[in-house]
Amino acid sequence: MPDGARLGGRLWLPEIDEPLPAILEYIPYRKDDYSALRDSTTIAHFATQGYACIRVDMRGSGSSDGVLVDEYSDQEVDDGVAVIEWISQQNWCNGKVATLGISWGGITGLQLAQRQPEALKTVIALGASEFRYYDDAGYYMGCMVGQTIGWAAIMFGYNTRPPDPYLSDNWREIWLQRLNEAPHYLELWLEHQREDSYWLNNTVGNDYDAIKIPVYAVSGHADCWPNTVPRLLENLKVPKRGLQGAWCHRYPHLGIPGPTVDFLSDATRWFDHWLKDKDTGILDEAAYQVYIQASVKPHSFYETRPGRWVGEANWPSSQVNNQKFFLSKLGLVLEKTADQKIEISSPQTVGFACGEYMPWFSFGPGDELPDDQQLEDEGSIVFDTPTLNSKLEILGNAVVDIRVSCDRPQALVAARICDVWPGGSSTLISRGILNLSQRESKLNPSSLIPGKQYEVSVKLNHVGYVVPAGHRLRLSLSTSYWPMAWPSPEKTRLTIDSNACCLYLPLRSVDAIDAKLTEFGSTKTGEPISITQLREVEQKRSLNKDDKTGLSKLEIYADNGKIRFDQSGMEMASVNLQRYSILEDDPLSATAEYEWDWEYSRKNWNIKTKTLTKVSCDRDYFYLDAESLAWESGELVFSKEWHKRYKRDHF
Numbered sequence: 001m002p003d004g005a006r007l008g009g010r011l012w013l014p015e016i017d018e019p020l021p022a023i024l025e026y027i028p029y030r031k032d033d034y035s036a037l038r039d040s041t042t043i044a045h046f047a048t049q050g051y052a053c054i055r056v057d058m059r060g061s062g063s064s065d066g067v068l069v070d071e072y073s074d075q076e077v078d079d080g081v082a083v084i085e086w087i088s089q090q091n092w093c094n095g096k097v098a099t100l101g102i103s104w105g106g107i108t109g110l111q112l113a114q115r116q117p118e119a120l121k122t123v124i125a126l127g128a129s130e131f132r133y134y135d136d137a138g139y140y141m142g143c144m145v146g147q148t149i150g151w152a153a154i155m156f157g158y159n160t161r162p163p164d165p166y167l168s169d170n171w172r173e174i175w176l177q178r179l180n181e182a183p184h185y186l187e188l189w190l191e192h193q194r195e196d197s198y199w200l201n202n203t204v205g206n207d208y209d210a211i212k213i214p215v216y217a218v219s220g221h222a223d224c225w226p227n228t229v230p231r232l233l234e235n236l237k238v239p240k241r242g243l244q245g246a247w248c249h250r251y252p253h254l255g256i257p258g259p260t261v262d263f264l265s266d267a268t269r270w271f272d273h274w275l276k277d278k279d280t281g282i283l284d285e286a287a288y289q290v291y292i293q294a295s296v297k298p299h300s301f302y303e304t305r306p307g308r309w310v311g312e313a314n315w316p317s318s319q320v321n322n323q324k325f326f327l328s329k330l331g332l333v334l335e336k337t338a339d340q341k342i343e344i345s346s347p348q349t350v351g352f353a354c355g356e357y358m359p360w361f362s363f364g365p366g367d368e369l370p371d372d373q374q375l376e377d378e379g380s381i382v383f384d385t386p387t388l389n390s391k392l393e394i395l396g397n398a399v400v401d402i403r404v405s406c407d408r409p410q411a412l413v414a415a416r417i418c419d420v421w422p423g424g425s426s427t428l429i430s431r432g433i434l435n436l437s438q439r440e441s442k443l444n445p446s447s448l449i450p451g452k453q454y455e456v457s458v459k460l461n462h463v464g465y466v467v468p469a470g471h472r473l474r475l476s477l478s479t480s481y482w483p484m485a486w487p488s489p490e491k492t493r494l495t496i497d498s499n500a501c502c503l504y505l506p507l508r509s510v511d512a513i514d515a516k517l518t519e520f521g522s523t524k525t526g527e528p529i530s531i532t533q534l535r536e537v538e539q540k541r542s543l544n545k546d547d548k549t550g551l552s553k554l555e556i557y558a559d560n561g562k563i564r565f566d567q568s569g570m571e572m573a574s575v576n577l578q579r580y581s582i583l584e585d586d587p588l589s590a591t592a593e594y595e596w597d598w599e600y601s602r603k604n605w606n607i608k609t610k611t612l613t614k615v616s617c618d619r620d621y622f623y624l625d626a627e628s629l630a631w632e633s634g635e636l637v638f639s640k641e642w643h644k645r646y647k648r649d650h651f
Contacts, residue, residue: 001059001082008032008063008167009056009083010039012047019094021121021275022052022087026080026112027105028061028068032164033572033600036565037528042251042264043100045526049268051275052092056083060159060182063167065174067181068159070188071104072111072132072202080112088119095119096275100267102126102251107136111202114210122274123211124267126218127249129225130204130232133195133442140224141433142442143412144193144622144651145357146483146580146592152185153613157576157596160609160628164570166602175607175630179638184626186615190646195442205231214239216270220247221293222257222369224358227397227462233288233315241270242288242315244464246305248368249360253523256361257369258304259291260523286311286515292393292464292508295419295471298427300355300367307466310395310508311515319512320395325475327402327501331384332475339499342381344479345491347584349552350379351414351481352543354431363560366539373418373426373476380478381496383503384420392467396506398430398460400475403500405454409447410650411436411492414481415458417505419465420472429467432460433485437650445650453497475503480587483554483580486651487587489619535562535573551589553581562599573599591616606633621645 001007010031014020025043029035039055047053059079060068069075088095097119099109106128113123129135140148159182162175192198200206215236217229221244229242243266247255252263269280294306312319325332329340353376359368400415412435419427437445439456448454467473479492538559545552555577562573575597583589594613601607608631616623623645630638 001079005059005065007056007059007065007079007083009054012044012053013092014047014050014052016050019092020050020052021096021098021271022054022093023098023100023271024054024056024084024087025101025105026056026058026083026099026108027101028058028158030062030161031055031057032063032167032568033565033570037531038254040529041254041526045264046268046271051271054087060178063163067178069181069183070185071136072107074202077108077111077115077202080108081115081117084112084117084119096121098122098124098271098275100124103128103249107204110204110211110215113213113215114204114207116210116212120213122214122216122270124216124218124270126251127220127223127225128217129228132203133199135225135227138189138199139193140357141485142435142438143433143485145485148357149186149592149613149615150578150594151358152189153594153611154596156184156613156626156628157598157609157611160611160630161598161600162607164568165605166568176638179628179630179640184613184624184642186613186624187642187644190622190624193649193651194445208235209237211236211238214274216241216243216267218243218252218263220245220250220255221291221463222246222248222359224249230288230315230396230462239283240287241282242290244288244290246291246293246307249358253525256365257302261520262523264524264526265521266518284516285518286313288312288315288317289518290395290464292395292466294466295468296427297421297425298370298372300369300371301365302369309517310464310512311517313515319509320506321509322504323392323507325385325503325505327383327475327496327498327503329498331386332473332503336499339497342496342498343493344381344477344496345493346379346478346480348480348482348487348491348582348587348590349584350376350478351484352552352554354481354484357484363537363558364539366558367541370428373416373428374424376416376478377418377426377474377476380416380476383475385473387472388467388469390469392473392505393508393510394429394463394465394467394506395508397462398506399504400432400458400460400477401455401500401502401504402458402477403453403455403497405451405495406436406448406492407450408488408490408492409450410488410490411448411479411494412481412485412488413458413494414478414485415460416476417460418474418476419467420474422470426474429465430460430463432458433481434458435651447650455500473505482582482590483592486617487582487590489587489648491585491587530566532564532566533561534564534571535559537561550583551581552584553579555579569602571601588618607631617648620648622648
């Protein structure tokens with residue numbers, strides 16, 4: 001780096017003795033162990049297609065120097081620009097560079113495109129977000145999310161791990177620096193509860209026009225950020241393409257739920273077009289290829305989802321139009337009814353069937369998807385259509401407009417649309433949440449005046465789904481959604497004025513014409529590196545209510561197993577625990593707890609780290625209690641505690 005710091009990289013080169021275009025994946029997830037298996041099945045594949053491929057660990061991660069002090073910092077993006085410049089000057093590179101990345105890597109690729117380094121020619125961004133505050137790890141949908149807090153707890157554990165001694169002579173010095181200097185990201189996030197300059201810095205959506213190179217955007221309906229692909233297609237003024245499947249926060253060739261697609265071949269066609277000037281025909285195909293999910297019974301895990309691919313020449317599409325439903329005590333109706341006052345005050349336990357904020361099945365199948373919504377619906381106010389005579393093919397973002405008043409100054413409303421089966425099963429289609437204090441501004445929130453009516457809109461996540469004839473479509477509204485949204489300081493009651501409430505449902509025309517679809521071949525993955533499984537993976541999830549105290553507790557335990565990387569001899573193991581608890585009628589009883597244990601070893605070298613994070617609240621404050629511990633060869637070498645409080649700012 002320009003300041004002398006070293007970043008660790010792993011390079012794959014084809015057996016071609018000439019300069020080649022390069023593909024970069026730039027993330028903080030430890031190329032030598034944690035992401036090594038996935039790297040070998042993904043980015044390494046492009047070396048077999050005539051590309052120089054390089055995986056670089058960000059400053060403060062893996063075998064790179066330094067401390068990872070935050071997400072998406074100026075230093076991080078500056079380093080990325082310098083990495084691209086360095087790559088372009090190597091004798092194995094012809095001066096053309098692309099980025100490929102999922103999640104953090106996808107976001108960083110878009111940020112680097114905005115910096116416009118000369119060598120960067122195109123970006124493939126998967127499972128990414130272009131709004132740091134509202135989509136990413138901070139305040140998802142404008143709410144402080146229990147499982148988003150969990151992301152800070154995950155990074156708390158990630159950032160305490162040492163470099164590999166085989167690759168870093170001063171590994172111990174760097175490790176102790178990380179242990180001493182790495183912040184708990186919640187310290188930053190709880191200090192910035194509004195969408196202020198902290199969040200707006202390096203937020204891609206602030207300036208789409210700064211991106212001057214072609215972008216291929218990919219995501220899935222089960223991902224935490226399903227809105228990015230359509231937003232990029234709508235706002236970018238460069239050659240662009242979108243792909244959206246049923247999968248969660250994973251690469252499409254590794255997608256869960258399936259069906260998977262042969263993404264590696266598809267991405268090669270994209271790279272060949274922009275880096276090798278080959279006419280691959282990829283721009284003749286649908287600008288937006290999206291999977292329309294068929295109706296399924298609710299389940300917390302699917303290997304695959306039935307459905308079909310459709311193609312749109314442009315997005316937004318003229319083949320999608322909103323169907324307007326009015327809300328009434330009769331349900332969802334097509335004509336406005338007489339004005340009715342409808343009240344809702346939900347138990348704080350509504351939300352326990354919401355599934356994971358970011359399902360990604362990182363260590364194998366687990367119960368991470370939303371389960372049957374019937375219990376959620378019992379604590380909500382529901383509006384059903386009559387039994388459908390014909391199917392509803394949903395594609396886009398549903399929006400709920402409501403006129404509402406509240407009996408308290410702070411409140412939230414969660415909206416869900418569900419597919420209700422003849423037997424009563426309720427499958428979640430999409431959801432949205434609105435912190436009512438942010439009804440006008442995320443930067444300048446304002447309390448509600450109890451009893452005053454407000455007109456607000458709740459935008460639900462983008463989705464493709466068919467509700468078949470014989471089923472009903474349900475809209476559910478609740479005043480709580482834990483642990484997806486931290487509860488309001490007091491139990492709230494909302495009064496809805498049905499005369500001014502409606503659901504706008506985006507429906508694709510029954511006679512819509514598909515743009516040319518990509519003909520995906522059988523799914524291929526790269527050749528995985530060799531590992532030895534030393535301890536099997538074990539996952540458990542339980543939701544229990546204590547009969548004496550009434551406390552409901554969701555506990556998620558994952559022993560992620562132990563493996564040895566056969567080439568390097570490195571052994572890696574981890575165990576994590578999440579716990580979310582709350583009383584049905586006491587929002588101040590909400591508590592989120594996280595534990596992460598990591599172990600690395602090789603021969604006579606052994607390192608263990610443990611991090612603990614707990615977030616709780618009272619009416620006025622959030623409380624952060626955390627601890628970081630580290631052992632070397634069984635001896636405790638580091639211990640630090642955090643005990644902080646943060647004023648609740650309209651949450």
